[in-house]
Amino acid sequence: MSTDFFKDISPITFAGADSADPMAFHHYNPDEMLGGKRMEEHLRFAVAYWHSFAWEGGDPFGGQTLERPWHPQDTMANAKLKADAAFEMFRILGAPYFCFHDADVRPEGSNYAENTSRLDEMTDYFGTKMEETGTKLLWGTANTFSHRRYMSGGSTNPDPDVFAFMAATVKSCMDATQKLGGENYVLWGGREGYETLLNTDMGQELDHMGRFLNMVVDYKHKIGFKGAILVEPKPQEPSKHQYDYDAATCFGFLQKYGLEKEVKLNLEQGHAILAGHSFEHEIATAAALGVFGSIDMNRNDYQSGWDTDQFPNNVPEVALAYYHILKAGGFDTGGTNFDAKLRRQSLDAVDLIASHVGAMDVCARGLKAAHAMLEDGGLETALAERYAGWETPEARAMLGSDLGSITDRVLAQDINPQPRSGRQEILENYVNRFV
Incomplete structure (x- = not known):
């Protein structure tokens, strides 16, 4: 069903670079061919359910600013209204994919059984919406970091009951992802780290995290999930010392626990910057180590020391990212998920659409530049000359x-x-x- 939230916004179409229409694509033409593949198939855009629909506009210094028809997000009726609006936005944008955490799509229940029942109900609701619209699921994941039970981590928690609740939650989210035909499953260790070594047994926590990830891989094979299992590097935030700091750190972890052939990485631009790297560095590192999977596309405010999750607007940065993605063979099951949110003073439905339109255009411009550089071969020629002695x-x-x-x-x-x-x-x- 349609909602009134986007009632005055028409589907976004490609108008070309000469258009001045802010609600049209100037560079993203899904049917444009680059190297024998449609642009849509190269980029594989996905909308992040959490930032676009679950986030209420709060930041560390202030509370809710965004008022939506599905607020408060504490009933199943509002969860379904939120889903109706989400799929309406996917249709307007022509977005082929979306991504979600369980906590984004269902209200918190009184226990695990109620959480799972609500997630199952929303999974069925999503299935109907996906069949109606053709929108697909790029990946699903579990939120094992926001609730107070996870204040000391999920798989690394010193309390075995928290580990058990987390593991069961991940199983239910993997089941939902499988049922919806998701092409990947992501593990985002938002609190898999520590604040101080005074109360932390690092060796035990790492071993528990490694054992848990092996359980995830075992369950993937048990249920016949064909997608990729992805881990997302995340430095410093929110834990002072995150175990999944960057691509290289994650690869070392995967090697230690025998997972380097089973698990790949979902890399985020903002996280790369927090780790002191460029986005292309993280992509090239993962590709060189054979664990590149997918990306979360956003940017940080370079004057802030935290993860601001803004929509991308820097074409040179994006072009170098896609250059290394194309050089590595492009996406397989992965894609470009906009893990980005409005500024808390951007209140209107049109802001939500315009932010994605601009981001999709920036990525399209970057992709075209990356493809042109590879076709020209100048960087590859210079690289070959520099290493010719070998x-x-x-x-x-x-x-x-x-x-x-x-x-x-x-x-x-x-x-x-x-x-x-x-x-x-x-x-x-x-x-x-x-x-």
């Missing part, structure tokens, strides 16, 4: 040699190399031609 038989043989033999070669050939320019500025100028 293509010689003598250089390759050195990697299978030993320190003594290498030393003998240096002495015999009187090797005394001089540094060569990395030409960073020239390459930056090259990128600027495309963005």
Whole structure:
């Protein structure tokens, strides 16, 4: 059914770069072909249910500013009204996917059984809406960080009853994701970390987290879930020391617990910045380690030291991210989820649509620039030239040699190399031609 929330907003269409219409796509044309694939299939856009529909506009210094027809979010009737509005927005945007946490879509119950019953009811409701609209589920996940029971973590909690409640909740969310045909399942360890070592057994917590993730993988295979299991790196926030700090840290964790062939990463732009990295660094790291899965697209305010989850608007940043995604072969089951929210003073339904329209356009511009750079091959040529010395038989043989033999070669050939320019500025100028 339709709601009145978006009643004056027409479906967004592609109008082209010369259009001045703020409620039209200027760069995102889902049917435009890039390298034999439609733009929609490259980008695989998803709307984040939590920020777009469950978030009420609060921040660390103030409470609710957004007033929606489905507030308060404490009844099943309002949960269904919220779903009606959500699918109406998906239709307006032409968004092919959405993502959700269990707590976004159903009100909190009095116990686990009531939570699960409500989630099951909403899963069936979603199934009907998805069949009507054609919108698909990119991934589902469980919120095991917001409720006060999780103040000391979920899988890393010192209380085994909290671990049990968390594990059962994840099982119910995996079941819902499977039922809705979700293409991935994400584990977002929002409080898997610690505030102080004075009350933390780090070794035990890491072992419990590793054992839990193995349980998730085992259950995936038990129910025949064909999608990917994804872990999302998240530094510093909200715990002072997060175990899932960045891509490299997560890969080390996966290796330690024998999961590097079973689990991939869902990477977020804002989290990369909080970790002291660029987004392309995190993507390239995951791709090099064979664990790249999907992305949450947003941005942070660079004057703030926390995760502001703003919609992307920096084409050069986005272009480099998609460059490394395309270079790695593009998305498989993953996609581009807008883990982004309105500013708390952007109150209207039109703001919610416009924010996604702009973000989809920025991603489309970035994707086209990334594709053009790969087609041109300038960066790949420069990279090949810089590492050309390693293509010689003598250089390759050195990697299978030993320190003594290498030393003998240096002495015999009187090797005394001089540094060569990395030409960073020239390459930056090259990128600027495309963005």
